[in-house]
Amino acid sequence: MCKLEVENLSVSFSHYDRGLRQQMVEVIHGLSLSIKAGQIVAVVGSSGSGKSLLAHAIMGILPGNAVMAGRICYGGETLNAQRQATLRGKEMALVPQSVNYLDPLMRVGQQVRIPGADQVQAAQQRNLFERYGLEPGVEQLYPFQLSGGMARRVLLSTATLSGASLIIADEPTPGLHHEAARETLLHFRELADEGRSILLITHDIESALTVADKVAVFYAGTTVEIAAAEDFAGHGERLRHPYSRALWNALPQNQFQPIPGAQPLPGQLPDGCVFAPRCPAASAECSEIKPDMRKLRGGMVRCIHAS
Numbered sequence: 001m002c003k004l005e006v007e008n009l010s011v012s013f014s015h016y017d018r019g020l021r022q023q024m025v026e027v028i029h030g031l032s033l034s035i036k037a038g039q040i041v042a043v044v045g046s047s048g049s050g051k052s053l054l055a056h057a058i059m060g061i062l063p064g065n066a067v068m069a070g071r072i073c074y075g076g077e078t079l080n081a082q083r084q085a086t087l088r089g090k091e092m093a094l095v096p097q098s099v100n101y102l103d104p105l106m107r108v109g110q111q112v113r114i115p116g117a118d119q120v121q122a123a124q125q126r127n128l129f130e131r132y133g134l135e136p137g138v139e140q141l142y143p144f145q146l147s148g149g150m151a152r153r154v155l156l157s158t159a160t161l162s163g164a165s166l167i168i169a170d171e172p173t174p175g176l177h178h179e180a181a182r183e184t185l186l187h188f189r190e191l192a193d194e195g196r197s198i199l200l201i202t203h204d205i206e207s208a209l210t211v212a213d214k215v216a217v218f219y220a221g222t223t224v225e226i227a228a229a230e231d232f233a234g235h236g237e238r239l240r241h242p243y244s245r246a247l248w249n250a251l252p253q254n255q256f257q258p259i260p261g262a263q264p265l266p267g268q269l270p271d272g273c274v275f276a277p278r279c280p281a282a283s284a285e286c287s288e289i290k291p292d293m294r295k296l297r298g299g300m301v302r303c304i305h306a307s
């Protein structure tokens with residue numbers, strides 16, 4: 001059974017146009033994704049493709065002007081706002097993308113420790129701090145006294161110490177030294193091997209592949225491919241979607257071939273496939289038909305030509 005299932009999720013924002021008419025702009029559409037217990041699913045894709053919003057939708061912390069549709073299921077149970085509030089920070093934990101999520105008025109030690117923690121939990125926290133290279137004195141500091149990398153390590157400790165069985169890490173490694181970043185990913189792998197589920201949002205595909213089981217590739221507010229981590233190899237021959245292949249081949253260690261053009265903005269999506277305007281394999285049909293996500297070679301793809 002899946003720990004988390006996201007089915008046909010859409011997220012829209014209402015905003016006012018110049019004539020002060022209220023308009024809805026869809027920023028996530030038709031997004032489906034699942035994670036089993038013990039799995040790490042990496043989410044990759046361009047900036048603005050909807051990765052953080054997916055994380056916020058699952059946690060139930062979308063901004064007030066966002067409208068969500070679709071279904072999010074956790075442990076077989078459909079989530080609503082009330083259930084999300086109960087699970088948040090206990091069953092489901094978020095490592096936020098911004099380090100500004102730390103409470104500026106509370107000492108670090110207090111924020112990380114679960115209220116009413118016993119001696120065993122306090123010892124676990126010290127061990128984790130040591131593992132992440134945080135000196136014991138850090139506990140006594142306030143967030144403004146931390147460097148960006150330290151703050152990120154504190155946020156990671158908070159999420160992992162919560163004992164949550166689903167951890168959503170939104171770009172957990174930028175600002176960390178190579179060693180600390182590697183340690184973080186290895187720690188995620190250990191947690192997954194203990195049966196937890198990790199959704200790892202990242203721009204660092206190469207590092208994510210060293211620990212992830214599956215990769216979901218996002219483009220313009222939806223998934224275009226779900227692949228096994230092993231499919232990212234060579235020149236991307238095993239990948240199913242032209243965007244996944246382009247993303248892979250744009251990496252410096254691969255061909256370093258940038259993709260011409262830009263991701264379409266929310267509210268200005270093309271009629272057909274979202275990637276058609278930049279796709280080297282696009283045909284006339286691609287500009288007319290919106291492809292559905294379909295199964296292919298053990299993964300999923302949103303492209304009529306993929307084989």
Ligand SMILES: Nc1ncnc2c1ncn2[C@@H]1O[C@H](COP(=O)(O)OP(=O)(O)OP(=O)(O)O)[C@@H](O)[C@H]1O
Nearest residue numbers: 013027046047048049050051052053054063097266
């Ligand atoms: N509060 C908001 N109101 C209106 N639009 C928003 C809001 N928050 C996000 N968006 C839009 O939703 C889209 C997806 O944003 P999101 O933060 O999920 O992207 P992302 O994939 O996490 O990008 P990055 O890799 O840069 O973190 C963007 O186009 C963004 O402008």
Ligand code: NI
Nearest residue numbers: 051052053097
């Ligand atoms: Ni983001």
